[in-house]
Amino acid sequence: MSTQDPVVPVPVERILIGPITGQDSEALFRWFNDPQAARFDYAWRPVDGMSHQKWITNVGTDPTQVWFAVRRAGHNGIVGFVILRNISPVHRSAELGVRIGEDGDRGRGVGKEAARQVVQYAWKALNLNRIQVSVFADNERALRLYTALGFRREGLLRRAQFIDGAWKNIVIMAALRPKAATTPA
Numbered sequence: 001m002s003t004q005d006p007v008v009p010v011p012v013e014r015i016l017i018g019p020i021t022g023q024d025s026e027a028l029f030r031w032f033n034d035p036q037a038a039r040f041d042y043a044w045r046p047v048d049g050m051s052h053q054k055w056i057t058n059v060g061t062d063p064t065q066v067w068f069a070v071r072r073a074g075h076n077g078i079v080g081f082v083i084l085r086n087i088s089p090v091h092r093s094a095e096l097g098v099r100i101g102e103d104g105d106r107g108r109g110v111g112k113e114a115a116r117q118v119v120q121y122a123w124k125a126l127n128l129n130r131i132q133v134s135v136f137a138d139n140e141r142a143l144r145l146y147t148a149l150g151f152r153r154e155g156l157l158r159r160a161q162f163i164d165g166a167w168k169n170i171v172i173m174a175a176l177r178p179k180a181a182t183t184p185a
């Protein structure tokens with residue numbers, strides 16, 4: 001398995017990752033309550049306003065998770081988010097999740113560039129050794145995104161989730177820390 005950083009084409013737009021702010025709350029609430037987008041990701045159930053408010057107030061306080069807002073350079077609006085969750089300091093591992101909120105913003109290289117930056121953060125800031133993703137086997141765009149970033153397929157969970165009336169197989173993929181992520185002292 002190659003441990004080098006994969007070559008990622010320069011995106012058309014400059015994409016930034018950064019903290020979630022109170023102004024992102026409305027868009028996030030809408031996206032969390034978008035059953036169509038959830039069909040690519042998890043078994044959807046509505047998120048109520050009170051729980052959402054509590055979540056966004058505490059979003060930075062859980063040491064096992066880091067949430068990033070994705071923005072276009074020069075614009076305040078959030079276009080998506082990337083999360084590192086189940087961060088384990090013992091195993092130096094985490095799981096990655098990506099969502100570009102609006103359909104019109106997908107397929108333009110934004111998700112790949114944002115995820116690329118978060119993967120670099122995981123290696124260089126969190127000193128992680130392994131990042132895992134779980135992808136529905138029919139989510140072609142997500143499979144291509146993770147493959148392009150150097151994730152390798154490790155296995156298949158058959159009929160792992162029941163989504164919108166059908167069983168879904170889940171592909172497990174992971175990236176291991178590239179040697180290039182560590183600079184000698």
Ligand SMILES: CC(C)(COP(=O)(O)OP(=O)(O)OC[C@H]1O[C@@H](n2cnc3c(N)ncnc32)[C@H](O)[C@@H]1OP(=O)(O)O)[C@@H](O)C(=O)NCCC(=O)NCCS
Nearest residue numbers: 040098099100106107108109110111112141142144145148
């Ligand atoms: C999956 C998702 C994060 C990808 O982000 P994106 O910005 O839309 O995707 P990108 O434009 O960065 O493209 C990623 C890859 O998919 C390919 N792609 C783009 N649109 C595609 C489409 N309609 N069908 C198949 N592949 C597509 C791109 O060419 C790229 O692959 P490449 O590097 O081999 O060329 C985003 O579409 C999304 O949020 N979808 C809904 C939620 C979801 O599926 N989350 C992931 C759960 S694991």
